[in-house]
Amino acid sequence: MDVKELDLKIKEARYIHPIHKNSIFLAKFVARQRFKNILELGTGNGVIALYLAKIGSKITATDVNKNIIETAKKNAQLNNVNVHWIVSDLYKNIDGKYDCIIFIPPYFTFNSFSKFAFILEKVFPTPFEVWIDFLLDHIFLGRKFSTSRRRLIQKFLEQSHTHLTTNGSIFLMVFKSDISFLRRFSYIIYERIPTPFFAAIEIFKIKYKN
DSSP states (O other), X not given: OEETTTTEEOOOOTTSOOOOHHHHHHHHHHHHHTOSEEEEESOTTOHHHHHHHHTTXXXXXXXXXXXXXXXXXXXXXXXXXXXXXXXXXXXXXXXSOEEEEEEOOOSOSSHHHHHHHHHHHHHSOGGGHHHHHHHIIIIITTSGGGHHHHXXXXXXXXXXXXXXXXXXXXXXEEEGGGHHHXXXXXXXXXXXXXXXXXXXEEEEEEEEOO
């Protein structure tokens, strides 16, 4: 498919969630900040990493799933851009520090509900994204189904500090129901990034307190 907003060609795979309009917005927003050394965790089909590499950023992109990384590599070849790809569970195989870290946590960390969310996104066209997000957030997320997912977010926040430069920034995409969860972490400062979409998904810029 053509992602015209980013001038990219993306080959989708059945096991990777479709490209969300908020991901396109985030790619463009981060690009305007002109970070030099960027890390993206959970890259999926690689659309954000590919766009940032295309504008000249040095970017490392990871995913826990080897097959997903292979798909992202093919998309990099398709667009003739250079990204450093790593198979990694969060920071397990990551060294060094970055001035920007991007993370879009999976909707669910267990396969049955992840497949359900995936099917919803595949079946319904883009105009229904808002309603799908609302459904996922209010019926499933924010309840006991999100416990393991929130543990993943907590683990990410606990580990990111050692991989972020002094003035570096984190960009985290979460659901509205996650906002109260983020307030628990007194060691972070988070700022909501306004998006042009009315949706259940939010983007936060995060820094650590000194």
